[in-house]
Amino acid sequence: MSEEETDPEGDPPKKSKMPMIIGLVLALAGGGGGFYATWSGMILGGDHTAEAEEEHEETIDPFADIAFVEVDPMIISVKAQPNQRLLRFRAQLEVPKSHAEDVTKLLPRVVDxxxxxxxxxxxxDLEDHxxxxxxxxxxxxxxxVVTGKDRVNDFLIxxxxLT
Known part of the structure; x- marks a missing residue:
């Protein structure tokens, strides 16, 4: 009979899971708070006044310094075996206003x-999508390459x- 009875002092008491739950909740709260602090700019946010000035400069007129130089229209013969085909081509160059005169002077080289x-x-080469x-x-x-560095921003066709 003594063997069948279990000794109440022999069973270890169950450990509480409350410290683990509290630790998990605090870790999640700390992680969320850290994310919000960096995302909102409270930590490692940089200088907000510089960003505000940059935004203000962009809203003034980003297209104020742009000029377009027209390239003379061209008609070019294309190598085609059975027939002679022609390419009619016209373009414009987007340049800063300060370089518009320089690019206009170099237009014969550009056309060449x-x-x-x-x-x-x-x-x-022309028929590919x-x-x-x-x-x-x-x-x-x-x-x-012909006009020089930072003189032409874009090439507009x-x-x-093709005829």
């Missing part, structure tokens, strides 16, 4: 570079017709 590049293309984007990037790069 564009004419040389477009004459070297084959019909397959992504051709215009690729050609635009290539022509912009060539124009920037106004007309690109």
């Amino acid at each position: 570079v564009l004419n040389s590049y477009l004459r070297a293309l084959e019909l397959a 992504a051709a215009l984007t690729r050609l635009r990037a290539q022509m912009l790069r060539r124009v920037q 106004m007309e690109f017709v």
